[in-house]
Amino acid sequence: xxxxxxxxxxxxxxxxxxxxxxxxxxxxxxxxxxxxxxxxxxxxxxxxxxxxxxxxxxxxxxxxxxxxxxxxxxxxxxxxxxxxxxxxxxxxxxxxxxxxxxxxxxxxxxxxxxxxxxxxxxxxxxxxxxxxxxxxxxxxxxxxxxxxxxxxxxxxxxxxxxxxxxxxxxxxxxxxxxxxxxxxxxxxxxxxxxxxxxxxxxxxxxxxxxxxxxxxxxxxxxxxxxxxxxxxxxxxxxxxxxxxxxxxxxxxxxxxxxxxxxxxxxxxxxxxxxxxxxxxxxxxxxxxxxxxxxxxxxxxxxxxxxxxxxxxxxxxxxxxxxxxxxxxxxxxxxxxxxxxxxxxxxxxxxxxxxxxxxxxxxxxxxxxxxxxxxxxxxxxxxxxxxxxxxxxxxxxxxxxxxxxxxxxxxxxxxxxxxxxxxxxxxxxxxxxxxxxxxxxxxxxxxxxxxxxxxxxxxxxxxxxxxxxxxxxxxxxxxxxxxxxxxxxxxxxxxxxxxxxxxxxxx
Amino acid sequence: xxxxxxxxxxxxxxxxxxxxxxxxxxxxxxxxxxxxxxxxxxxxxxxxxxxxxxxxxxxxxxxxxxxxxxxxxxxxxxxxxxxxxxxxxxxxxxxxxxxxxxxxxxxxxxxxxxxxxxxxxxxxxxxxxxxxxxxxxxxxxxxxxxxxxxxxxxxxxxxxxxxxxxxxxxxxxxxxxxxxxxxxxxxxxxxxxxxxxxxxxxxxxxxxxxxxxxxxxxxxxxxxxxxxxxxxxxxxxxxxxxxxxxxxxxxxxxxxxxxxxxxxxxxxxxxxxxxxxxxxxxxxxxxxxxxxxxxxxxxxxxxxxxxxxxxxxxxxxxxxxxxxxxxxxxxxxxxxxxxxxxxxxxxxxxxxxxxxxxxxxxxx
Numbered sequence: 001x002x003x004x005x006x007x008x009x010x011x012x013x014x015x016x017x018x019x020x021x022x023x024x025x026x027x028x029x030x031x032x033x034x035x036x037x038x039x040x041x042x043x044x045x046x047x048x049x050x051x052x053x054x055x056x057x058x059x060x061x062x063x064x065x066x067x068x069x070x071x072x073x074x075x076x077x078x079x080x081x082x083x084x085x086x087x088x089x090x091x092x093x094x095x096x097x098x099x100x101x102x103x104x105x106x107x108x109x110x111x112x113x114x115x116x117x118x119x120x121x122x123x124x125x126x127x128x129x130x131x132x133x134x135x136x137x138x139x140x141x142x143x144x145x146x147x148x149x150x151x152x153x154x155x156x157x158x159x160x161x162x163x164x165x166x167x168x169x170x171x172x173x174x175x176x177x178x179x180x181x182x183x184x185x186x187x188x189x190x191x192x193x194x195x196x197x198x199x200x201x202x203x204x205x206x207x208x209x210x211x212x213x214x215x216x217x218x219x220x221x222x223x224x225x226x227x228x229x230x231x232x233x234x235x236x237x238x239x240x241x242x243x244x245x246x247x248x249x250x251x252x253x254x255x256x257x258x259x260x261x262x263x264x265x266x267x268x269x270x271x272x273x274x275x276x277x278x279x280x281x282x283x284x285x286x287x288x289x290x291x292x293x294x295x296x297x298x299x300x301x302x303x304x305x306x307x308x309x310x311x312x313x314x315x316x317x318x319x320x321x322x323x324x325x326x327x328x329x330x331x332x333x334x335x336x337x338x339x340x341x342x343x344x345x346x347x348x349x350x351x352x353x354x355x356x357x358x359x360x361x362x363x364x365x366x367x368x369x370x371x372x373x374x375x376x377x378x379x380x381x382x383x384x385x386x387x388x389x390x391x392x393x394x395x396x397x398x399x400x401x402x403x404x405x406x407x408x409x410x411x412x413x414x415x416x417x418x419x420x421x422x423x424x425x426x427x428x429x430x431x432x433x434x435x436x437x438x439x440x441x442x443x444x445x446x447x448x449x450x451x452x453x454x455x456x457x458x459x460x461x462x463x464x465x466x467x468x469x470x471x472x473x474x475x476x477x478x479x480x481x482x483x484x485x486x487x488x489x490x491x492x493x494x495x496x497x498x499x500x501x502x503x504x505x506x
Numbered sequence: 507x508x509x510x511x512x513x514x515x516x517x518x519x520x521x522x523x524x525x526x527x528x529x530x531x532x533x534x535x536x537x538x539x540x541x542x543x544x545x546x547x548x549x550x551x552x553x554x555x556x557x558x559x560x561x562x563x564x565x566x567x568x569x570x571x572x573x574x575x576x577x578x579x580x581x582x583x584x585x586x587x588x589x590x591x592x593x594x595x596x597x598x599x600x601x602x603x604x605x606x607x608x609x610x611x612x613x614x615x616x617x618x619x620x621x622x623x624x625x626x627x628x629x630x631x632x633x634x635x636x637x638x639x640x641x642x643x644x645x646x647x648x649x650x651x652x653x654x655x656x657x658x659x660x661x662x663x664x665x666x667x668x669x670x671x672x673x674x675x676x677x678x679x680x681x682x683x684x685x686x687x688x689x690x691x692x693x694x695x696x697x698x699x700x701x702x703x704x705x706x707x708x709x710x711x712x713x714x715x716x717x718x719x720x721x722x723x724x725x726x727x728x729x730x731x732x733x734x735x736x737x738x739x740x741x742x743x744x745x746x747x748x749x750x751x752x753x754x755x756x757x758x759x760x761x762x763x764x765x766x767x768x769x770x771x772x773x774x775x776x777x778x779x780x781x782x783x784x785x786x787x788x789x790x791x792x793x794x795x796x797x798x799x800x801x802x803x804x805x806x807x808x809x810x811x812x813x814x815x816x817x818x819x820x821x822x823x824x825x826x827x828x829x830x831x832x833x834x835x836x837x838x839x840x841x842x843x844x845x846x847x848x849x850x851x852x853x854x855x856x857x858x859x860x861x862x863x864x865x866x867x868x869x870x
Contacts, residue, residue, distance in 0.1 A: 201843040202832040202864075220863065350863065357628055357865070362736075362765050367625055367655055371687060390864015392831040401837070459855055496851035497844055500832070500861060 003090035005083040006104045006133065008124040009068075009075055012336035013251045013291070015120070015127025017104070019069040020080060022087030027063030035068030038076040038288070047078075047109045048085045055113035055160040060092035074333045076288045079118045082107035082137070085160060086167065097167040104128045105137035105163070113160040117141030122247070122254040122264070125149045135174075137163060144262045145254060147177035148247075179243055183266040191267065192233040194408040199398030201405075203230050206389040206501055207345075208411050211237050212418035213480030214434035216322070216344040216384055218307065218377075218503070221391030223354040227347040228272070230391065231303040234345055235270045236408040238300070239416050245299050248339065252291050252298055269300030271342075275309040283317045289329040289336045294321045297342035307346040308376040315381050318344070322384045346385070348377070386436055386473050388503040418483040435480045440472055447475040453492050460499060474498045509534035510584040512568045513602050515706045518558030519551065521599050521718070526550055528602070534584075538563065571707050580680055580707075581606035589613060597725040597751050601704035605680040608700040612673055613726075615648040617791050620727035620748065622720075622741040623657025623734040628766045629862045631734035632660040633869055634758055638731065639664025641784045643671055647791075650675065650727045652719060653692065653701070655685055657733045657741075662691055662699075670698025675722045677715035679703060684711040702726075717743055724748035729790065731756040731781065735769030742769045745778070754790060756781045812856065817841065817849050822858060830865050 005020045031045045052059045066084055068075050083105050089095045097103075106124055107115040121142040126149055128136045135153035138146045143156035153174045157163050166172040194204060203219060207230060210217040219227045241249065250264040259265065273282060273293045284292030294302060304310060321327045325341035351370040355361035365373070419434075425446065426432040438446060449457065461471060475490075478498035482490045513524060513534040530548055531537045545556045575582065583589050584603035591613045594600050606613075621639060623631060635657045639649045643665040651661045653674040665672035674695050678684045680703040683692040695701055704722060705715060720743055724730055730748040732755065735741035745755050757778040760767020774780050781787060806826055813819055817839070824838055835846045850866065853859040860867050 199833050199837065201836045202847070205843045205847070356626065357863075360763065360765075363626055367685065370626075371685070390831065390861075392833060392864055395834070395837075398833065398837055456855070460851070463855060463857070493844075493848050496848040499851045499854075500847040 001091045001093060003087040005087045005090075005100065007080055007083040008104060008106050008127055009073060009079070010077075010120045010123060010255055011073070011334065012289070012338060013123055013255060015124040016070075016073060017127060017131050018073070018075065018080070020083040020087055021067040021069060022084065022091045023065045023067075024060050024062050024088065024091040025065075029061045030063050032063075032065045033068075034066070035071045036074045037068060037080075038074065040078050041068070041075050041080055044078065044081045044084055044109075047081050047111060048088065050111040051081070051109040051113045051160055052085055052088065054111060055164075057089055057094055057160075057164070058092070060088065060094075062092070064088060064091075074288065077118060077120075078108035078116075079106040079120070079124075081109040082115060082160075082163065085109055086163060089164065095164050095168055098169050099134065100167070102132075102134035103137065103167070104133045104135075107137065107139040107157065109160065115139045115157050115159055115163070117262075119257040120255040121146045122149070123251045125152065125154060126247070126251070128152055137166075142262060143175045144177060144182075145250070145259055145264060147175045148179040148182065148250075148264050150176065179246060179264060182264060183241075183243075183246060191236045191408075192229055193236055194233050194406055194411055195404045197226065197229060197233060197405065198401055199394045200226055200230060200391060202500075203389050203391045204233075204405070204411075206387050207234050208237060208415065209477065209480050209484065209501070210234070210343065210345070210387055211411075211415045212484050213386075213422070213436050213476070214343060215386035215436045215477065215480065217346070217387040217389065218385045219345070219347040219389055219391045220350060221347075222358055222393050223349060225391045225393045227391050228303070228305060231272070231301065231305075231345045231347065232270060233408065234303075234343070235268050235301050237411045237415055238268050238343070239412065239419060241265075241268060241299065249299050252295050252338065256291055256296065258296070269297055270303065271297040271300070272303040272305060275304070275306045277310070277314060279311070279314050279317050282314050283321065283327050283340075284329050284338055285331065287331060288333050289331050289338075291338045292327070294318065294327060294340040294342060295338040298339045300342060302342040302344050304344065304346045307348045308373045310376075312376060315377065319380055319384070344385070346377075347391075382503065383469060385503055386477055387501045389501055414484055417486065418480065421483045421486070435476050435483070438476050438479070443472060443475050447479050447490060449475075449490060449495075453490065453495055456492055457495060460495075464499070464502070466502070470502060474502060477501060507582070507584070508565060508568050508572065509538050510603050511571060511582060512538060512565060514605075514704070515562070515567050515571065516709070517562040519555050521601065521704075523551060523555065524602055525599055534602075574681070574707060575605075578681065579607070581610055583610070591726060593728075594722065594725045597721055597747075599721070600725075601722060603704070605703045605705075605707070606700060607680055608696045609698070610700060612648055612671060612700040613702075615671065617646065618648040618650050618673070618727045619787065620650045620723045620730040620744070620753075621657065621661040622651065622723065622730065622732055622744045623661075623770075624736055624739060624741060624766055625654050625656040625658070626766070627656040627660075627734045628764060629865050629867045631657060631758075631760070631766060633860065633862075633867045635660040635733045636664040636667075637869065638733070638758075638784060639672070640668045642787065643668035645784065645788060647671070647788075648673060650723055652676065652716075652723055653684075653688055653695070655687065659688055659691060661733070662695060666691070666694045666698055670694075672699040673726065674699065674701045675719055675726065676701060676703045677705065677719040678711045679705050679707045679709040681707050682709075682711075716740060720744040721747050724751055724753060727753060729754040729756060729787065731758065731787065732770045732773055732778070733758050734760060734766045735773075736765055737768045737772065739769050742773070745773055754779065756787055758782075809858065812858065813853070815849070815852075817845060818852055821846065821849050822853060825853075825859055825866050825868060832861075832864075832866070835866075 003022045007018045008015045009018045117139045125146045129152040140156040140158045146154045253259045321340035327340045328337045350356035351365045353364045355363045478490045478494040481494040639661040649665040649672045651658045724747045755778040757770040757773040
């Protein structure tokens with residue numbers, strides 16, 4: 001007899017409905033699995049056999065053919081164990097299910113018949129909902145992740161026996177979780193707050209501007225001056241994520257199996273890959289493409305500490321996602337696009353040893369080392385970095401300064417306001433959301449300078465030997481500073497503040 | 507002339523032996539035409555040196571070089587030319603000749619000051635080098651330096667930004683620029699000043715070239731100003747050479763805790779003239795009443811008069827006192843970082859302060 005079960009596979013960050021067809025006919029006992037399965041899927045044969053036997057169901061000693069449709073999509077992972085086992089039981093007429101055509105099921109089986117957790121539950125549940133399924137069976141271990149989707153019955157299951165019973169019409173329990181509540185409950189308290197950082201007012205202001213206009217930022221200063229702490233605090237002044245954003249980010253973490261304790265992501269991601277990272281793990285890839293760090297930092301912060309220590313090729317591959325907000329990865333088995341819209345916060349020492357031009361430590365680097373170190377981030381990557389700020393070592397007095405600095409909450413408020421102004425301003429421009437995206441053409445329209453401002457900039461331009469590009473960056477920055485100020489026009493003081501964050505230094 | 511250029515080309519013997527040969531043979535032409543026997547009879551050169559010397563006896567390279575010099579407008583003077591600076595003849599192992607690019611008139615200028623210092627100087631040191639070079643240049647001095655990174659480069663820039671009376675003595679062939687970073691400066695100097703090299707075209711920046719080049723820097727100059735030098739540095743070697751050659755050595759004092767200044771402070775201890783303003787140097791050569799006035803305008807109180815707003819004054823005052831970053835100023839003035847940054851930009855426009863990678867440096 002033939003059975004048809006609905007299950008789900010993944011393509012990029014989206015779920016794709018896969019129909020599992022099982023045919024059990026008389027013939028020599030044998031098991032055929034077709035439909036472009038990978039090793040993980042092929043091995044399900046053994047797991048399914050043991051799980052059915054150990055759950056005290058009879059395994060048919062017949063010829064079994066399993067087809068995973070659409071047959072042209074490559075299947076990977078262990079999510080098909082459960083549907084195959086259920087399909088065999090149905091096709092061998094050992095169970096009589098109800099409402100099967102509106103039910104989707106995913107899950108891995110262990111040899112004793114338990115259902116185990118898998119990656120990518122969130123996109124699968126969302127796909128099931130979009131495709132009009134009534135209910136979806138997911139592993140119990142993944143319930144916190146699947147439960148946040150409303151509009152579909154999410155049924156966590158622990159073992160095969162339970163599945164068989166509920167499919168035959170036994171009562172079952174669904175699981176729902178209010179995502180908003182979960183987001184609030186999990187309010188990240190471990191994050192660094194702005195008020196915890198003593199001194200460093202300059203860097204803090206630069207981060208505020210970066211957050212407001214979504215500018216990329218480079219910090220440089222000696223080791224131990226607090227660059228990493230500042231970068232961590234940056235995530236705390238970014239606007240709160242909306243529910244859609246939470247789901248978008250959680251999907252990426254779900255398919256990578258990185259959700260914290262199986263919960264959805266509640267705060268903006270902060271990724272800080274080590275500088276020995278390979279191109280593939282930075283941008284994503286693998287035989288079946290997996291998201292890389294740029295995608296894991298989607299809608300959050302990608303912090304590259306010691307920027308010049310990264311492989312040059314790794315820095316080069318950053319250019320496409322920084323430009324497009326997404327990465328496209330082509331491999332033999334699939335071509336997928338992962339979202340990758342992140343704020344880049346980078347830091348660097350002045351030289352490999354860290355003490356170039358430090359008055360109290362001798363720098364041990366040769367001139368060549370320093371030049372090689374500094375020239376590593378020149379060119380196209382530097383073009384995408386709008387803000388450069390020095391982070392000097394904090395003095396003792398600043399550490400002991402009494403009184404708290406401004407809290408992240410207050411800074412965030414200003415950032416939110418500036419973002420709203422930008423949203424209103426760019427409402428009619430397609431694909432334009434932030435000041436950092438302004439092109440020279442837009443600058444003419446949105447960054448108009450008055451007469452005084454123009455003269456001032458001219459003096460400065462000549463004095464500082466700026467390039468045209470450097471000039472544009474200053475205009476963009478002053479636009480953001482004016483937005484933070486709630487000012488319609490870019491005034492002299494905004495320009496004057498912006499030039500202190502210029503990226504061209506001698 | 508071609509024999510002179512041949513003498514300059516790499517013929518397997520050092521400047522020292524070239525000098526000795528010239529003493530024996532009168533002119534390069536005779537050196538070229540002498541036979542192997544002649545060399546042997548001098549008892550001067552080793553067999554190996556004689557062998558390489560004889561192997562190199564053809565003019566191909568020389569003619570190539572001359573064609574190249576013609577094309578690229580590279581000049582050459584040998585030590586018997588009238589234009590050859592006589593001061594250079596007095597030094598130990600004087601160069602056979604010099605390749606020149608730019609305004610060769612500068613070699614004849616009356617007062618030349620060598621400026622040397624660390625390649626990895628502090629931002630303050632670089633700013634001082636720039637300022638001194640600029641002001642001295644505008645008072646008619648010619649600045650001689652080595653086109654290296656750091657102090658050298660800033661000294662040249664200072665002079666180029668003034669009237670451009672600067673001589674760069676380089677440690678490579680004159681067709682190359684080392685370090686590459688200074689390419690723009692190199693071209694500026696070719697345009698406005700003079701680049702000099704005793705090394706043959708195409709010579710690489712080999713380590714031993716630089717001490718050799720330093721003797722020309724000190725040899726060309728009437729005095730030598732050491733801006734910032736650490737213990738055991740090339741700048742101190744140059745200062746030593748200058749003393750051997752009987753030149754005055756000036757040194758700019760530095761913070762005692764700053765290791766970049768250890769060498770120059772040591773020089774002062776050993777008797778070099780301490781310099782705090784250009785007047786200290788100028789007074790040794792010329793009497794210029796305006797000089798006095800000039801130094802007055804850059805005194806600290808006068809500086810404070812150059813700014814208008816209260817905050818600018820406050821910031822400038824603290825920078826003069828040694829506060830170095832915007833964060834320091836926020837801390838000490840209690841103003842917001844926004845106002846401080848705005849003020850710093852104003853000070854930058856007025857050319858009083860420069861923000862160098864987050865360190866505030868006085869530019870006066």
